[in-house]
Amino acid sequence: MSTMTWLITGASSGLGRGIARAALLHGDRVAVTARDPHKLEDLADQFGDRVLPLPMEVTDPAQRHAVVARTVQEFGGIDVLVNNAGKGHFGSVEDSTSEDISLLFQTNFFGPVGMIREVLPHMRKAGKGMIVNTSSMGVMFEGATGNAYYVASKAALEMLSDVLGNEVEPLGIHVMILEPGAFRTEFRAAAIQSPDTQSEAYEKTATASMKYLSENPYNQSGDPAKAGEALYVAVHMNQPPKVLILGKGMIEVATKTLDDRKAEISKWRRIAESTDY
Secondary structure, three states: OOOOEEEEOOOOOHHHHHHHHHHHHOOOEEEEEEOOHHHHHHHHHHHHHHEEEEEOOOOOHHHHHHHHHHHHHHHOOOOEEEEOOOOOEEEOOOOOOHHHHHHHHHHHHHHHHHHHHHHHHHHHHHOOEEEEEEOOHHHOOOOOOOEHHHHHHHHHHHHHHHHHHHHHHHHOEEEEEEEEOOEOOOOOOOOEEOOOOOOHHHOOOHHHHHHHHHHOOOOOOEOHHHHHHHHHHHHOOOOOOOEEEEOHHHHHHHHHHHHHHHHHHHHOHHHHHOOOO
C-alpha cells in the first residue's frame, strides 16, 4: 500500500487526533492543524518529519490558503483532506444569538468549503484525491432538541458533499461524509451555549437536552482511536463509501430515522401523487 499524504483540520484532540494517529501509525504523512499548534507538538515528537503541525483558524481564508500551500510544498501534494475542525452549539432556535449562529456556520460550513476550494486544484491536477467531511449524528437524529443550528450547519455540509461528489467523481476525486455517533471527546464541553440563560418555554425540550449534554460530557461509548482506524480502512477501499457511519448507536439512530421516513412517505403517498397533471 503506497504512502499517502493527509491534511487533517482540528487535530488537537478527539476524532481529528484519532484519525491523524491512525494514518501515522500506518506510515503515512500527515499535516495537522489546530488553533493552538502547541497541542500538536507531541505528534511531531513521536512521528518526526512525517508530521507537519500547522496553526490555523478555519474561518480565516488567508490561513486556509497558507496551510494548503505549505502542505503541498513540504509533502508534494494532498491525497486526503479531512475537514474535522468544528464547533458545537447548544441553544434553542429562538434564544440563540445571531453572533453565535454566524460563527457556527463560518466554522462548520464556510470554513470546510474554503478548505475544499483550496485543495481541489491540486487534486484535479493529480487526477485523484479524497475529501472527507465530518458531519454529526444530529443530522440523522430526529428527536434532537437544543442544537438546531449546529445540526443545520452540518446538514448543509452533507448536502454540499453529495453534490460535490457528483461533480468531482469524473475527475478521480471521491467525497465521503463521516457521520460519527457519540464519541468520547472534548466536543460537548467546548460547545457554545447561547445564551447562558434559556427561555422557560423550552425548559422541557432544548434546556433539558442542553443540561444533560453539559453534565455528561465524557460518557460516550465511541473510541476516537478506533474511529481513526475505521476511516483509514474506508479510505483505502477500492470503492470507498459515500457515507461512513461510526458507532453502534449511530447505526440504530440512522436505521430508525430512515424507517420512519419511509413510513411517512408511504402514509402520505396518495396526497403526494395527486398533485401531478
